[in-house]
Amino acid sequence: MAYEAPTLEEIGSVRELTLAASGL
Amino acid sequence: MKLRTTGVSWREIDGETVILDLSSSTYLKTNAAGSTIMRLLAEDRTTAELADGLVEAYGIPADQATADAETFIAMLRERNLLDSADS
Numbered sequence: 001m002a003y004e005a006p007t008l009e010e011i012g013s014v015r016e017l018t019l020a021a022s023g024l
Numbered sequence: 025m026k027l028r029t030t031g032v033s034w035r036e037i038d039g040e041t042v043i044l045d046l047s048s049s050t051y052l053k054t055n056a057a058g059s060t061i062m063r064l065l066a067e068d069r070t071t072a073e074l075a076d077g078l079v080e081a082y083g084i085p086a087d088q089a090t091a092d093a094e095t096f097i098a099m100l101r102e103r104n105l106l107d108s109a110d111s
Contacts, residue, residue, distance in 0.1 A: 003082040006058035006096035008103065011042070011051040 025097065026107050027065045034062065045105065052103065057082065061096055065106075071097065 027034075034043040041059040043052040054062060057078060064077045071093055078089040100106050 003084050004055055004057060005092045006061055006078075006099075007055045008052055008058055008096065008099040009054075011053050014044070014049040014051065 025065065025070075026068045027062065027100075028105055028107050032105060036063075043105070045103065047104065057092070058096060061093065065100075 031046040032043065033046070034041055036042075036059055039056045039059060041054045041062045043054070043062075044050075045052065060077055060081050061074050064074055071090065074093040074097070075086060075089040078084060078093060079086055082089075084092075097106070
């Protein structure tokens, strides 16, 4: 398996993604 | 050190880990190597154990694994995702 150093990134806020999921 | 267990929910999806941090109301994600460390941090671990996990999973040099594990731990700590007893 190709190795990439561990990363941690923010996807978004709960509110933002809840709105996205509706088009918790 | 280990992951905070209150206010944090996480699970693996397609080799990555998605994390819900209720204290900040944010979603985060890790890549595959981050997921390897996250799995280990479900229990109390030392940095050396995390580095060993990376060596075992990816066959990388031990010094690189140690440096990468330390960097990732710092990211988790910055996000307050580790058990407060470890800070």
